[in-house]
Amino acid sequence: MKNYQESNSLKESLEILKRYKNDVSKEDYEDIKGIIGNHAIENTYMNELDIIALVKQSVYGLSADEIIAEYKEKGYVDYERK
Structure with a gap:
């Protein structure tokens, strides 16, 4: 299983999101940032x-159910950058 960074603060979550900033549109980036903030x-x-x-939902138009199915199958969600 891959190692994914855990987060213990809003700041850490936003730092993680910055790594994927160029993978999504500006609008989707702001939407994801809002979701992260709402959870925080x-x-x-x-x-x-x-x-x-x-990010996968945004980039590939996948549903939450499709992502959950991938997670259950692999034990993680795989994402390859563009």
């Missing part, structure tokens, strides 16, 4: 695996 309000910080799932 509840003290739930998105880790790299969570963020990759959001």
Whole structure:
């Protein structure tokens, strides 16, 4: 299984997202940033695996169910950069 970075703060989650900034449109980046912020309000910080799932939804138009199925099959969500 791949090692994905965990996050313990909003700042760490946003730093992870920055790595994928060029993979999504500016609008999608801001949307994902908002989702991360909304989770952080509840003290739930998105880790790299969570963020990759959001990026895959944006880039490939996958549904949450498709991403969950991939996770169950592989034990992680695979993402190859453009």
